[in-house]
């Protein structure tokens with residue numbers, strides 16, 4: 001079948017632009033750039049400002065400032081490539097991008113720490129174009145607990161009253177709530193607080209691999225009840241327990257520890273080249289297993305894609321970078337998904353959640 005509209009709900013590419021001076025309108029040493037996105041038929045992508053928690057320290061510039069700089073890179077990319085891309089703020093922007101066949105760029109943020117527990121800062125980011133917020137990363141915040149097991153002393157069990165208020169503010173501001181990385185209680189609290197569908201932009205199935213970042217069947221059904229969407233990630237460690245163990249073993253080696261680069265982002269690029277070379281391939285069929293499981297448990301209208309490109313050091317076989325999304329289509333068809341199902345999974349479902357979020361409250 002012809003490549004359907006493709007929507008990737010989570011990539012961490014902006015840091016390559018900021019820290020390595022990569023012009024994403026040309027060719028990147030990472031996993032996503034405009035030429036490869038075009039080759040892969042990508043129609044929309046959430047470009048996430050992933051802020052390492054070390055930036056929370058004022059001496060490192062602060063998390064708010066780091067997010068600002070990353071989002072500046074997205075603005076710069078959209079300005080440099082106006083023929084190919086459209087930065088999405090409104091439903092009208094979205095409709096224009098779709099009509100003109102431009103890559104729809106959405107500003108995302110991974111982890112609420114750049115908000116610095118300030119509603120005014122959420123409003124600031126929304127005003128400058130933030131449209132998707134992953135509430136928490138692997139570091140707990142005063143208003144939300146992440147899925148990491150070790151709870152700090154002042155961490156709420158789920159979302160605090162302020163956290164719930166922020167979720168409702170996001171609903172009002174047209175910022176899509178993303179519950180990937182949330183602790184279990186935070187996940188349910190966010191769904192309860194949100195008046196709109198939420199997404200789990202890059203999470204797989206706990207039933208297929210009991211990884212703390214994955215969603216169990218009750219959570220999948222809750223997403224369905226909320227009208228939301230789960231974006232299946234392309235990271236073997238999330239998809240498969242053997243791959244997870246192998247990856248952990250390969251990172252615990254002198255070869256891996258000896259890798260070096262001039263900054264953290266460049267180091268991830270070096271680590272990716274190394275890991276892709278040494279990791280045994282994980283079949284694309286394993287990724288399709290997760291798509292199928294979500295479709296069976298939650299319904300096909302609640303499955304999407306969230307590759308996590310440029311946030312992952314290994315990828316599933318056949319999906320090395322943004323030029324490779326069409327490799328998913330044949331295997332989905334062989335599993336019995338109809339053309340309509342495949343179109344919904346590849347982009348239609350995420351589009352529905354996004355448009356609901358962009359709707360004026």
Ligand SMILES: [Zn+2]
Pocket residue numbers: 110181202308311
């Ligand atoms: Zn993530």
